[in-house]
Amino acid sequence: xxxxxxxxxxxxxxxxxxxxxxxxxxxxxxxxxxxxxxxxxxxxxxxxxxxxxxxxxxxxxxxxxxxxxxxxxxxxxxxxxxxxxxxxxxxxxxxxxxxxxxxxxxxxxxxxxxxxxxxxxxxxxxxxxxxxxxxxxxxxxxxxxxxxxxxxxxxxxxxxxxxxxxxxxxxxxxxxxxxxxxxxxxxxxxxxxxxxxxxxxxxxxxxxxxxxxxxxxxxxxxxxxxxxxxxxxxxxxxxxxxxxxxxxxxxxxxxxxxxxxxxxxxxxxxxxxxxxxxxxxxxxxxxxxxxxxxxxxxxxxxxxxxx
Numbered sequence: 041x042x043x044x045x046x047x048x049x050x051x052x053x054x055x056x057x058x059x060x061x062x063x064x065x066x067x068x069x070x071x072x073x074x075x076x077x078x079x080x081x082x083x084x085x086x087x088x089x090x091x092x093x094x095x096x097x098x099x100x101x102x103x104x105x106x107x108x109x110x111x112x113x114x115x116x117x118x119x120x121x122x123x124x125x126x127x128x129x130x131x132x133x134x135x136x137x138x139x140x141x142x143x144x145x146x147x148x149x150x151x152x153x154x155x156x157x158x159x160x161x162x163x164x165x166x167x168x169x170x171x172x173x174x175x176x177x178x179x180x181x182x183x184x185x186x187x188x189x190x191x192x193x194x195x196x197x198x199x200x201x202x203x204x205x206x207x208x209x210x211x212x213x214x215x216x217x218x219x220x221x222x223x224x225x226x227x228x229x230x231x232x233x234x235x236x237x238x239x240x241x242x243x244x245x246x247x248x249x250x251x252x253x254x255x256x257x258x259x260x261x262x263x264x265x266x267x268x269x270x271x272x273x274x275x276x277x278x279x280x281x282x283x284x285x286x287x288x289x290x291x292x293x294x295x296x297x298x299x300x301x302x303x304x305x306x307x308x309x310x311x312x313x314x315x316x317x318x319x320x321x322x323x324x325x326x327x328x329x330x331x332x333x334x335x336x337x338x339x340x341x342x343x344x345x346x347x
Contacts, residue, residue, distance in 0.1 A: 082108040097285035112340035115142040135335035136255035148330035159205030167207040209342035220265035230271035231264030239273025272320040275338035283327035312336040
């Protein structure tokens with residue numbers, strides 16, 4: 041009997057220890073660190089429509105090899121953006137308002153200015169050059185229309201891929217990161233075949249809680265295998281590349297950066313809070329005029345890995 045009593049006391053002590061330990065653990069969500077970046081290992085993957093869904097401009101599939109790079113673990117938030125610039129139009133509750141909400145309504149032109157301003161402020165080498173200058177103070181007003189006098193110069197912007205500053209991901213880098221740097225498993229969305237686990241989108245099931253049709257604070261859904269959040273849904277994200285539906289047929293294998301200038305729109309990826317589920321698929325390609333931004337347009341940062 042003494043032996044049994046001792047065993048019961050031991051078991052009770054272990055259970056109490058386990059309970060105490062589990063109560064001390066954070067079980068809700070991981071620590072949010074604004075500006076945190078993830079190192080994406082270099083590698084080779086199959087880019088494009090691997091599901092034979094025949095989306096516009098997503099075929100033929102082709103092999104792409106990328107150098108390692110850093111990409112934002114989160115979409116750039118309103119708090120981060122406001123440290124260096126003000127939005128083109130004020131953020132409002134209707135589309136999502138708060139420090140941890142993604143910065144939206146951001147044009148492509150505004151993004152490249154932000155990247156250089158932040159790079160300079162943090163002592164990094166800026167990536168973008170306009171009119172032979174990397175200082176946005178020399179670039180003039182951000183174009184807000186096709187007929188703006190600065191549009192031509194801003195469309196001729198060049199990127200120094202060897203600089204260590206902030207930039208937009210190329211379309212290939214974006215898709216590679218969204219796939220978790222692998223085609224195995226070949227998930228439909230970033231990190232899952234279950235869109236509800238990883239994305240905010242138009243037809244989000246409401247269930248017991250009301251899901252408002254607007255952007256949501258970053259990192260509230262599950263991340264992909266690399267620990268990156270919201271690559272599917274929430275806000276559609278600008279990429280560096282010009283959009284050309286026929287580009288995949290001639291895209292170079294090593295570190296492609298998109299077609300040369302001469303097109304009207306830039307690539308966006310990932311779908312968004314008011315988009316159908318199919319627009320959140322990892323290989324779906326969308327586009328936007330670089331002078332245009334609304335409640336669905338945002339971005340995440342990227343940096344080249346410089347040895």
